[in-house]
Amino acid sequence: QTPKPSLYQQLGEEAGITAITDHLLHQIEHDPLIVHHFRDTDIPRFRRLLMEQLCELSGGPCVYSGATMEESHTGLNLNTRDFDRLVNHLISAMQQQGIPYGAQNQLLALLAPMYPEVIGR
Numbered sequence: 616q617t618p619k620p621s622l623y624q625q626l627g628e629e630a631g632i633t634a635i636t637d638h639l640l641h642q643i644e645h646d647p648l649i650v651h652h653f654r655d656t657d658i659p660r661f662r663r664l665l666m667e668q669l670c671e672l673s674g675g676p677c678v679y680s681g682a683t684m685e686e687s688h689t690g691l692n693l694n695t696r697d698f699d700r701l702v703n704h705l706i707s708a709m710q711q712q713g714i715p716y717g718a719q720n721q722l723l724a725l726l727a728p729m730y731p732e733v734i735g736r
């Protein structure tokens with residue numbers, strides 16, 4: 616019996632997470648409703664930290680080295696609509712990468728509890 620692939624494996628490991636992150640960044644860049652939030656952001660750093668976080672969260676061999684979600688989103692005053700748009704861009708990035716639905720849902724379930732740490736701060 617072959618062992619069940621981990622979420623990290625189903626996301627395509629480092630290469631898959633890199634592709635998902637880059638697709639997400641591209642979508643953010645072209646989304647006039649949320650791009651302004653990133654005006655003062657160091658994008659290469661944000662990209663590196665987001666990949667690290669997705670890697671760690673999915674059980675990959677990474678240790679997230681960024682700020683807490685609460686710290687990094689304070690002062691941005693994000694709302695539910697901002698959150699939903701980001702999540703939808705992430706779903707579309709995973710779709711584009713051909714990530715199985717089950718794995719997509721597992722990742723979304725790991726991100727959902729961060730909602731209160733990110734919104735209204």
Ligand code: HEM
Nearest residue numbers: 649652653656664665668681682687697698701726729733
């Ligand atoms: C579950 C949802 C989210 C996750 C997992 C997430 C993840 C992250 C990570 C890992 C960082 C880097 C932290 C650091 O700089 O040390 C970050 C920063 C940031 N996030 Fe999020 N984020 C989420 C939701 C959002 C939403 C909805 C928006 C806006 C639409 C947003 C906008 C930003 C911005 C602008 C920064 C950079 C702040 C700065 O320049 O210092 N995030 N986020």
